[in-house]
Amino acid sequence: MAKVLFAFVVAGVLLVLASSSYVMAADADPIDDFCVADLSSKLIINGLVCVDPATVTGTDFKFTGFEKAGNTSNALGSAVSPGFAGVNYPALNTQGLGFARLDYAKGGLIAPHTHPRATEVLYVVQGTLYVGFVDTNNKFYPTILNKGDLYVFPRGLIHFQLNIANGPAFAIASFNSQNPGLQLVANALFGAQPPIEDGVLVKAFGIPITEVETIKKGF
Numbered sequence: 240m241a242k243v244l245f246a247f248v249v250a251g252v253l254l255v256l257a258s259s260s261y262v263m264a265a266d267a268d269p270i271d272d273f274c275v276a277d278l279s280s281k282l283i284i285n286g287l288v289c290v291d292p293a294t295v296t297g298t299d300f301k302f303t304g305f306e307k308a309g310n311t312s313n314a315l316g317s318a319v320s321p322g323f324a325g326v327n328y329p330a331l332n333t334q335g336l337g338f339a340r341l342d343y344a345k346g347g348l349i350a351p352h353t354h355p356r357a358t359e360v361l362y363v364v365q366g367t368l369y370v371g372f373v374d375t376n377n378k379f380y381p382t383i384l385n386k387g388d389l390y391v392f393p394r395g396l397i398h399f400q401l402n403i404a405n406g407p408a409f410a411i412a413s414f415n416s417q418n419p420g421l422q423l424v425a426n427a428l429f430g431a432q433p434p435i436e437d438g439v440l441v442k443a444f445g446i447p448i449t450e451v452e453t454i455k456k457g458f
């Protein structure tokens with residue numbers, strides 16, 4: 240009897256462990272070896288439709304989109320080059336991964352934002368970055384990254400990167416989702432369409448309506 244009870248307890252613990260690791264996964268598990276996306280298909284599923292696997296070759300898995308720096312001649316002095324299943328890297332479909340090349344001019348900023356569906360790991364290829372994220376208790380976790388360093392931005396938390404090098408910087412970001420989602424904090428609040436009523440932002444930020452309208456003009 241004790242042995243049977245023990246077996247039940249072990250089975251129960253294993254079941255809880257198995258189901259919790261499933262829940263923690265960012266994307267659904269693949270059910271095929273691969274599913275190179277057919278980017279011309281208009282069919283929407285939880286992911287992307289696959290091309291005929293018989294037509295897939297080694298080159299389908301190769302990606303060359305990060306060879307060139309992005310154009311950082313813009314107000315923030317930064318550029319994001321995508322490496323995502325649904326954009327330009329169809330072999331990532333169903334693999335639970337996404338990538339981006341991030342370029343920063345001197346003083347360039349990737350503004351505060353979140354990825355609701357992915358944890359991000361950033362690898363600094365060149366330059367020096369001041370980075371950090373804010374947790375749900377509003378504790379801030381800043382640090383400085385140099386060439387060769389990695390940093391993890393936990394899933395869904397607000398984060399940014401600022402280039403503090405005396406020249407351009409670049410980094411590669413990896414995500415544990417093929418579609419991490421991106422929400423820029425300032426754009427979401429001050430650039431939403433249709434616009435959020437000024438009164439909401441006046442109260443939320445404790446600033447006069449004239450300032451709300453000035454900030455809104457920037458988006």
Ligand SMILES: *[C@@H]1O[C@H](CO)[C@@H](O)[C@H](O)[C@H]1NC(C)=O
Nearest residue numbers: 308309310311312313314318
């Ligand atoms: C970079 O972007 C700026 C602003 O849009 C543009 O004027 C410039 O020609 C671009 N440079 C390159 C190399 O594409």
